[in-house]
Amino acid sequence: MNISALLTSAGINVAVCAVLLSLYSILRKQPINSSVYFGRRLAQVSPRRNYNVCFQRFVPSPSWIVKAWETPEAEILAVGGLDAVVFLRIILFSFRIFSVAAFVGIFFVLPVNYHGKEMHHEHIPSESLEVFTIGNIKQGSKWLWVHCLALYIISFTACLLLYFEYNSIANMRLSHIRTSPPNPSHFSVLVRAIPWSPEELYSDSVKKFFKKYHGASYLGHQMVYQCGTVQKFLTETERLCKMLSSDKVRHRFDILQRTLCSSASDSFRVLSEEPESINGNPPSREREISSNATEIPAAFVFFKTRYAADIAAKVLLSANPMLWVTNYAPEPHDVYWSNLSIPFGQLWLRKITSLLAAVVFMFLFLIPVTFVQGLTQLDQLQYSLPFLKGILKQKYMNQLVTGYLPSVVLLLFLYTVPPTMMLLAVIEGSISRSGRKKSACRKVLYFTIWNVFFVNILSGSVLRLVDALSSPKEIPTQLARAVPAQATFFMTYVLTSGWASLSSELMQPMGLIWNWFKRAILRQKDDLVPYSFPYHTEIPKVLLFGFIGFIFSVLAPLILLLLLVYFFLAYLVYRNQILNVYITKYESGGLLWPTVHNTSIFSLVFMQVTALCVFGLKNSKSSVTFTIPLVACTILFNEYCRQRFYPIFKNTSAQILIEMDREDERNGRMEQIHRDLQMAYNRFTLPGQELHSQAQLSHPTQSEEGRNTEDPRGMSQIG
Known part of the structure; x- marks a missing residue:
């Protein structure tokens, strides 16, 4: 040339x-x-x-x-x-x-x-x-x-x-x-490859395991469900709610919107919405969901402090590395739900x-x-x-x-x-x-x-x-x-x-x-x-x-x-x-x-x-x-x-995590953080239903919005 x-x-x-x-x-x-x-x-x-x-x-x-x-x-x-x-x-x-x-x-x-x-x-x-x-x-x-x-x-x-x-x-x-600021992923760990037992549900196994080995720091858990038809219905409902919430038609369909969204939310709340679920006691609504969805061997486990969650995500929980596998929990809005149902043994x-x-x-x-x-x-x-x-x-x-x-x-x-x-x-x-x-x-x-x-x-x-x-x-x-x-x-x-x-x-x-x-x-x-x-x-x-x-x-x-x-x-x-x-x-x-x-x-x-x-x-x-x-x-x-x-x-240093936990305890925020974890990983939350946890935990300052995933405490890889 x-x-x-x-x-x-x-x-x-x-x-x-x-x-x-x-x-x-x-x-x-x-x-x-x-x-x-x-x-x-x-x-x-x-x-x-x-x-x-x-x-x-x-x-x-x-x-x-x-x-x-x-x-x-x-x-x-x-x-x-x-x-x-x-x-x-x-x-x-x-x-x-x-x-x-x-x-x-x-x-x-x-x-x-x-x-x-x-x-x-x-x-x-x-x-x-x-x-x-x-x-x-x-x-x-x-x-x-x-x-x-x-x-x-x-x-x-x-x-x-x-x-x-x-x-x-x-x-x-x-x-x-x-x-x-506090974020749900800081206090959460995703656990997969939960061993199956013919005598109890996965939820009961998770509760028993973490109370036995992490009793001092374990706060609660939320199971993951595979909901094909249910999820499709809710996606369509969410799209319709967004359409009806536009300024052009809001004054015409306000009553219809409230009726549709409230009925959908009442029918499809996950187990952690109930206050007692945060303590590991699955309410009756969990049984209702299980009739429409399949419980899979995966759960989000909540801990009382960031440091406890970080330790649980790093250590080997079981003598068998293919069981009780832990990962840092992604941000609630960053979770790729469909992949959570993939058996852990298939990943390799x-x-x-x-x-x-x-x-x-x-x-x-x-x-x-x-x-x-x-x-x-x-x-x-x-x-x-x-x-x-x-x-x-x-x-x-x-x-x-x-x-x-x-x-x-x-x-x-x-x-x-x-x-x-x-x-x-x-x-x-x-x-x-x-x-x-x-x-x-x-x-x-x-x-x-x-x-x-x-x-x-x-x-x-x-x-x-x-x-x-x-x-x-x-x-x-x-x-x-x-x-x-x-x-x-x-x-x-x-x-x-x-x-x-x-x-x-x-x-x-x-x-x-x-x-x-x-x-x-x-x-x-x-x-x-x-x-x-x-x-x-x-x-x-x-x-x-x-x-x-x-x-x-x-x-x-x-x-x-x-x-x-x-x-x-x-x-x-x-x-x-x-x-x-x-x-x-x-x-x-x-x-x-x-x-x-x-x-x-x-x-x-x-x-x-x-x-x-x-x-x-x-x-x-x-x-x-x-x-x-x-x-x-x-x-x-x-x-x-x-x-x-x-x-x-x-990694995130233990010094920083402990200092952040102590600061929240001194300011009296820790109790509110624990309550907000109840609905942090609610897969079926519709528009207008976001609780205080979503507003405070999932939407930090603009410089930190959307923190994630598979690495130390919500400090994830590129997006």
Whole structure:
């Protein structure tokens, strides 16, 4: 690819971004689109729409950019929670490190690459982009020490920034835990694999077991029921209640609504609604439910203190590890109820099945990736499809096919990955919705790094990929040759998948189309369904661009300029979306940062190893010698961070939990907390029925709203 092809791709994407950003600034001003572009704000306050037509509503303006830029981090924390702050810190870290890398790469490495060979350079627009990569350096060139020095500067700067970020986010997490209000999940443990007894119900077994072994701290329990028909009926009733509660029909159907909802609630209350159930005495209503639903070997067990619940969730309750299995209880609104009925003994099989399915999907994805790589190699494409020779000889068609089309095709195929991985995460049997998103996030991250980078690097064709995998000793040589050669493809990928996708994120095209269809065709209004932030798709995307930036920062530094533009736009776009569009349903307390840190370390080490292979291919023994200690130092730095900071994200200290319990006891809140636990995990609570427990326990301050799940005391994984 030459410079003119890259400029063609850049021009197309700049034009697309400019049009979409201008269109967004107009559409967001239209009252009819308020549910699309201000979902979070409308979910908290009643909408006041102004339908007066004025000229300013149809003129693009940068007001949203100013607002997103000027909003302090404290407001982001109050609105989106600690996870939102950590996500924006990822983008800021990437922008800072690649600013340093771009300065070093553009002013020092790039001139060395360009003048690396005594060759005749063509006119700039026709100049091949390969002359700006390390591939243009002569064998045994003494100028490779510049690349080695740049490698050291970038690596040490990245480690320094990672340390400060890890330390800062760890302190923010500790502060987040200390200041968090009481939450049902803090005092609850999910128990599964309850042993079956022909002589008594599961509820009686739970009561007997915990009174015997945890009598001093055991408060009560609530069984989980599998209610297929009942749950469907209640879901429909809930939907109807929401419809009838709209302002348009509320004055007409107020009596009908109260009748319907009250009768439904009276018929389908769970056992813990009765005061005596909190003491482990199942009331008669439990027997009524059991006649319409199946009791399953799972229960939420409540404890008197956070510390007692934490201990019960960590220890092995039985000599048989397959019985009385405990997990940290998810938030009440975060429980994935359908997966609680999965027998615990099936989970290992489900995880293996999900892993195998993900691997199969990865290999099936080789088909579109190979097709995309064929578009970047015109010689092979013309040989395979002779009828395209005449078309591809045209200058602009050649630039379009090689510079823009491949990354667009790959991007379209990648849109199928998140829903597929989300489905596999459900099959795994996660007990929480946020845990499902955490699993999907990791799968999407591994998938994108493998298919977008490694497969594109190694697969000029599938046969070359198979040859590389069948001869592991040849992989370093293949990487050393292929990585600099594929720099041009990843430049266009950053333009298409980076710049254009941010504009699409702002526009929310699917939400916009659905909103118009719902209003124009279905004639529905005021049916606001705000979405939570899609961490499982956006975090892998940002980390992938960071991975690409590290790999090419020394080998092909020209890509860093494109990445800086992407991270700057991403910072503005995602701040705007957090402030206006997405609500916080699942809060993990910053638990996504260790994944970010580990991915960044992996990117650094892989950058160093790839540079090491390239130095070896260029016969520069001194550069190879000086790079090896750098790899060792990076690994040692990661081990230090793992020992120093990771335990804060893995567990909650007993000191903090005991202090929080004592504070509640001093303030007289503990008795009220115990009463509120009665209805905390009521699966069948309808709108308007939420008790004091839901208001006080399940809806903490905005900075902590929706804490979850399978990790220490409601500080769960990404959502």
